[in-house]
Amino acid sequence: MIPRLRPAFGLGELTAAIRPGSPADVEAFERDFAARFEAAEGVAFPYGRAALAAFLQAVGLKDAEVIAPSYTCVVVQHATVLSGNVPRFVDNTLTDYNMDLDQVAAAISERTGAIVATHLFGFPLDLDRLHAIVRDAEQRFGRKIWVIQDCAHSFGARWQGRLVCREGDTALFGLNISKVLSSIFGGMLTFNDAALAATVRAWRDAHLTPAGGLKPALRLAYLAATYPAFHSLPYGFVHWLQYKTSVLDRLTKAYHLDEAIRFPPDAGERMLPIEARVGRVQLAKYDALVAARRANAAHYTEALQGIPGWVLPPLVEGATWSHYPVRVPDRDAAVRHFAGHGVHVGEVVEYSVAHLPSYAQWAAGQELPNALLCSRHMINLPVHPQLTEAERARVVAAARGRA
Ligand SMILES: Cc1ncc(COP(=O)(O)O)c(C=O)c1O
Numbered sequence: 001m002i003p004r005l006r007p008a009f010g011l012g013e014l015t016a017a018i019r020p021g022s023p024a025d026v027e028a029f030e031r032d033f034a035a036r037f038e039a040a041e042g043v044a045f046p047y048g049r050a051a052l053a054a055f056l057q058a059v060g061l062k063d064a065e066v067i068a069p070s071y072t073c074v075v076v077q078h079a080t081v082l083s084g085n086v087p088r089f090v091d092n093t094l095t096d097y098n099m100d101l102d103q104v105a106a107a108i109s110e111r112t113g114a115i116v117a118t119h120l121f122g123f124p125l126d127l128d129r130l131h132a133i134v135r136d137a138e139q140r141f142g143r144k145i146w147v148i149q150d151c152a153h154s155f156g157a158r159w160q161g162r163l164v165c166r167e168g169d170t171a172l173f174g175l176n177i178s179k180v181l182s183s184i185f186g187g188m189l190t191f192n193d194a195a196l197a198a199t200v201r202a203w204r205d206a207h208l209t210p211a212g213g214l215k216p217a218l219r220l221a222y223l224a225a226t227y228p229a230f231h232s233l234p235y236g237f238v239h240w241l242q243y244k245t246s247v248l249d250r251l252t253k254a255y256h257l258d259e260a261i262r263f264p265p266d267a268g269e270r271m272l273p274i275e276a277r278v279g280r281v282q283l284a285k286y287d288a289l290v291a292a293r294r295a296n297a298a299h300y301t302e303a304l305q306g307i308p309g310w311v312l313p314p315l316v317e318g319a320t321w322s323h324y325p326v327r328v329p330d331r332d333a334a335v336r337h338f339a340g341h342g343v344h345v346g347e348v349v350e351y352s353v354a355h356l357p358s359y360a361q362w363a364a365g366q367e368l369p370n371a372l373l374c375s376r377h378m379i380n381l382p383v384h385p386q387l388t389e390a391e392r393a394r395v396v397a398a399a400r401g402r403a
Pocket residue numbers: 046047048049050072073075076118150152153173174175176186187
């Protein structure tokens with residue numbers, strides 16, 4: 001079965017993982033990461049969500065509203081709540097699935113402390129419009145509004161040639177195995193302002209503890225398991241284990257607690273040296289990884305025109321294609337159809353955060369129809385860099401019902 005994603009780990013990552021290391025590996029990863037994405041500083045965390053929560057606390061936000069799309073990864077709102085702040089939802093557009101900036105402008109109030117500008121699926125948001133909205137609101141309300149560019153899906157995405165990760169107070173990256181590049185788990189913040197980076201680093205060092213014990217060995221085992229697990233030969237079995245049994249729940253559901261507002265138990269521990277070493281190897285491959293994603297996406301867009309009821313993703317210059325999202329009339333039927341043809345398609349993002357029961361108290365009757373629609377109708381085709389031409393052709397044939 002063709003997996004919906006596959007981390008681009010090769011021999012280099014495994015070799016780096018088994019080498020002895022030290023906390024200096026994390027510092028080296030931070031430096032390399034910052035350099036790669038043209039930032040002054042990088043500050044590493046155990047997860048992207050922990051990075052966001054740390055940022056909000058380090059800059060002193062408390063009881064402030066944090067504006068973010070409802071159609072995003074729920075951990076963004078988990079970080080907002082767990083840092084003592086208040087989620088404020090906005091709807092997304094149906095063109096590039098990013099938040100509707102008119103709604104952002106309308107949602108800002110004297111309580112707004114931050115905006116998480118998510119560049120979903122690798123599609124860059126209109127930066128000029130975002131800056132203008134924030135500037136105007138800061139003048140109106142006389143307070144700083146922190147802008148976090150959420151680049152978890154859009155490492156290196158560019159809007160009109162400009163790197164989106166360079167144009168806010170900080171940029172947030174998630175580094176788990178579903179991301180464009182991975183450090184096994186992990187998260188990173190990048191900064192242009194070295195003083196702000198120092199503030200966040202000091203907060204991290206004061207609040208996160210070094211991880212030890214068996215954790216590095218468990219991370220190594222997890223890394224090693226990804227090689228066979230995401231190979232298309234055994235993947236049918238892994239898929240069966242995941243969807244028909246509870247064997248993998250501890251790994252998958254413990255990480256993604258969509259319904260409960262909490263972090264994984266180790267979110268208060270620092271990034272491990274083993275993760276940093278793997279991340280550094282991945283960084284060196286970044287250009288090739290994104291080029292392969294772009295090629296796969298371009299191929300799909302050409303080959304999948306005219307399927308009744310399908311809405312293909314927009315062709316946005318500078319997008320980095322963490323996903324290839326397609327809106328389909330009946331998602332369950334589509335997922336079953338593809339599975340029957342040996343293709344696992346994703347359902348990301350399969351919820352609208354404001355509509356989750358755990359977030360009802362903050363959604364205050366907001367309808368957010370586009371978030372709801374996308375959460376019910378989106379599939380993602382495998383677009384990962386290791387997809388072979390033959391696999392890509394199988395995906396296209398399955399989509400056209402010919403496999
Ligand atoms: C849009 C978005 N933001 C932030 C994150 C946070 O990353 P992590 O899973 O490392 O906490 C993710 C990852 O799942 C994401 O998809």
